[in-house]
Amino acid sequence: MAARSDQQKLALILLFTPFLLWIVLLIVLPHIGILHLSFQEKVGLREFNYSFANYIDFLNEPIYWNTLLRTAVISILVTVITLFVGFPIAYYIAKIARRRIRGALFLLCLIPLWVSDLVRAFGWIVLLRETGVVSGVLQWSGLVGQPVEMLYNDATIVIGLVYTVVLFMIVPLVSTLDGMDDSLVEAGFNLGGSRLTVLRRIIIPYAMPGIVAGFIIVFMLTAGSYLTPVLLGGKNSMWFTEQIYNQFITRYNWQAGATFGVLLLIFTSTVVWLGLRLSGQSLANTVAKP
Amino acid sequence: MRTQSLLARWIYHGYVIVFFVYLAAPLAAAGLFAFNDSLFPSLPWRGFTLDWFFSDTEPKLGVFHDDRLLRGLYYSFWIGLAVSALSVFVGTCNAFLFERKSFPAKNFFYVMMIIPLVIPGVILGISILVLASSIVNGIEERWGYEPDFLRPGLLLVVLGQFSFITTITSLVIAARLRKFDVEMEEAALNLGANRWRVLRTVTLPYLRPALIAAGVVAFLISFENFNTTLFLVGSEAPLTITMYDRMAKVGSTPVLNAVSVVLMVGSATLALISVLVQRDVPDGR
Numbered sequence: 190m191a192a193r194s195d196q197q198k199l200a201l202i203l204l205f206t207p208f209l210l211w212i213v214l215l216i217v218l219p220h221i222g223i224l225h226l227s228f229q230e231k232v233g234l235r236e237f238n239y240s241f242a243n244y245i246d247f248l249n250e251p252i253y254w255n256t257l258l259r260t261a262v263i264s265i266l267v268t269v270i271t272l273f274v275g276f277p278i279a280y281y282i283a284k285i286a287r288r289r290i291r292g293a294l295f296l297l298c299l300i301p302l303w304v305s306d307l308v309r310a311f312g313w314i315v316l317l318r319e320t321g322v323v324s325g326v327l328q329w330s331g332l333v334g335q336p337v338e339m340l341y342n343d344a345t346i347v348i349g350l351v352y353t354v355v356l357f358m359i360v361p362l363v364s365t366l367d368g369m370d371d372s373l374v375e376a377g378f379n380l381g382g383s384r385l386t387v388l389r390r391i392i393i394p395y396a397m398p399g400i401v402a403g404f405i406i407v408f409m410l411t412a413g414s415y416l417t418p419v420l421l422g423g424k425n426s427m428w429f430t431e432q433i434y435n436q437f438i439t440r441y442n443w444q445a446g447a448t449f450g451v452l453l454l455i456f457t458s459t460v461v462w463l464g465l466r467l468s469g470q471s472l473a474n475t476v477a478k479p
Numbered sequence: 480m481r482t483q484s485l486l487a488r489w490i491y492h493g494y495v496i497v498f499f500v501y502l503a504a505p506l507a508a509a510g511l512f513a514f515n516d517s518l519f520p521s522l523p524w525r526g527f528t529l530d531w532f533f534s535d536t537e538p539k540l541g542v543f544h545d546d547r548l549l550r551g552l553y554y555s556f557w558i559g560l561a562v563s564a565l566s567v568f569v570g571t572c573n574a575f576l577f578e579r580k581s582f583p584a585k586n587f588f589y590v591m592m593i594i595p596l597v598i599p600g601v602i603l604g605i606s607i608l609v610l611a612s613s614i615v616n617g618i619e620e621r622w623g624y625e626p627d628f629l630r631p632g633l634l635l636v637v638l639g640q641f642s643f644i645t646t647i648t649s650l651v652i653a654a655r656l657r658k659f660d661v662e663m664e665e666a667a668l669n670l671g672a673n674r675w676r677v678l679r680t681v682t683l684p685y686l687r688p689a690l691i692a693a694g695v696v697a698f699l700i701s702f703e704n705f706n707t708t709l710f711l712v713g714s715e716a717p718l719t720i721t722m723y724d725r726m727a728k729v730g731s732t733p734v735l736n737a738v739s740v741v742l743m744v745g746s747a748t749l750a751l752i753s754v755l756v757q758r759d760v761p762d763g764r
Contacts, residue, residue: 196674204576207569212591215642216598219606226609274498281495294499296754301502303746305703307719307726308739312505314731315512320521322508352505405597413599415706416723430601430706437605437710447609450602461597472593473586 220454226447243448253432253449260429261456263343264412267350271358271407272400274351279362279399280392284371295363302356310420313349314340317421341423349421354410358403361475365399366392401468402475405461412457429453510743513736531737542737551721552741555702558633558717562640562701563694569641570648570693571686577649578656593650595643604710607639632713639707644700648693655689688756695753699746718742 230242247253282294301309316322317339327333339345373395377387393400418428429449436446465471512521516528518539535544542548577589595603611629619625628634659682667677683690705719712720722738 201576201580201582204572204580205582207572208576208588208592211569211642211645215607215638216591216595219603219610222610222613223602223606277491277494278498281491285491297499297502299750300747301506303699303703303750304506304739304743305719306705307703307722308509308742309505311726311731311735311739312507312509315508315521315736316505318521320519322521325521352501409597409599413601413706415601415709420726430599433601433605434709437608443609446605450605453599454602457597457599472590472597476593476596
């Protein structure tokens with residue numbers, strides 16, 4: 190018996206080691222690293238002091254906190270739009286479509302997921318730029334007299350971002366709605382509920398874990414996205430991850446870059462935490478459902 | 480819904496169709512212009528050509544003769560394989576750890592396992608870069624030796640992608656392991672097999688569809704990753720970085736459309752394999 194429990198203990202240690210190495214070396218320590226770096230102020234060549242200077246710089250430079258604010262507002266807007274765009278599609282796939290079509294539609298939804306962000310953004314560029322397909326078609330049909338530039342504005346950034354992330358809303362929604370018994374909806378109607386009441390009182394509460402999961406992933410991906418806003422927004426994109434890149438790679442000011450990174454992380458974590466808190470869900474029963 | 484009026488139903492169907500057109504449009508545009516016989520990926524259509532794939536002369540140098548793009552593809556492939564192998568291995572360990580073992584603060588560690596999924600990729604990139612370079616500087620100051628492998632390059636790219644992809648592989652494999660009937664293992668043990676043999680002949684074969692699916696998913700995510708890679712890349716740039724570079728320096732050229740086609744065909748094939756493998760699972764999602 191003693192040998193058996195020793196063996197069990199050994200197995201636990203063997204399984205725990207890779208987990209701990211992964212989490213400590215690649216997640217915990219690196220984040221302590223950027224937090225530490227963000228509190229360092231350069232006072233001379235290779236000389237650093239602890240201070241809040243980087244955070245004060247951030248507050249004193251309107252461009253920086255405006256960019257964060259703008260990123261925050263657009264990300265929340267994109268997340269909400271994504272929910273409204275994606276919910277009917279998810280409901281259609283899970284509940285309305287006939288069995289045979291259901292799988293095919295779900296697969297269709299997934300295909301863009303497996304194509305790089307870069308290809309998707311490139312596709313939008315080919316479509317929307319001044320010499321692009323949409324502009325060409327509009328001219329050919331006589332609706333406009335000269336080429337129209339549809340890139341480099343906020344609407345395009347939002348459309349492109351919604352496109353990049355909508356699948357991450359649809360997939361969790363389909364899996365939760367799939368588990369909903371149709372008789373629940375019928376019972377709602379039989380009891381005299383209007384369509385809106387059934388949606389509000391039965392379908393949405395049932396889909397809540399899926400909605401929260403989609404919300405968290407979509408929001409995080411949007412706020413942390415880089416390619417779509419930079420490529421579709423051009424010089425006007427003013428996206429916070431771009432600032433991080435500029436500080437790190439272009440200006441080689443790692444202290445400022447780390448500070449921005451910490452701020453972005455605090456911001457996204459707060460929204461994720463609020464989302465979980467307000468909906469009464471936990472990370473384990475929303476995001477962790479493959 | 481039975482009470483739905485005909486008009487509302489038509490609007491709903493129409494919306495679904497419009498949505499799928501929206502999904503397909505940029506991919507179709509990116510793909511189509513790879514076959515246009517023009518120096519720019521734009522209208523008018525000048526006829527069909529395969530030059531952007533196979534031509535070996537400038538200005539229409541095709542993908543399969545473009546050394547830099549091919550090198551990018553080559554690095555992406557090896558990075559993907561390494562990330563996939565590493566994350567499936569650690570993912571399997573994690574699945575057994577959380578499905579089979581009990582230990583103190585298990586919930587806390589479970590949440591720790593999920594957290595990499597909700598950290599923006601850019602931040603994973605910079606934080607690993609910062610840690611690696613402070614290790615390099617520390618070693619250099621103390622021992623006067625510079626560990627080049629911790630400078631931005633292949634190893635850091637692999638580690639950066641591995642850091643969040645492992646969460647995904649862990650969840651996929653754990654979901655399958657949860658459905659496993661432990662009595663099957665007990666039966667094998669009663670028949671005299673030792674633990675290692677049971678694992679090898681009963682449990683792992685049962686997990687195989689999930690292991691393959693997790694591996695394919697890990698490979699694809701690694702292959703298309705940009706945000707984390709951007710900060711950790713050295714001189715051996717994978718395809719997404721090479722492509723982005725080309726886009727920034729040369730502007731859009733149809734050779735990028737051709738790369739897009741190659742990528743779409745490649746990912747579709749792999750995704751199809753993963754779907755077919757999972758289809759054997761009777762109750763698998």
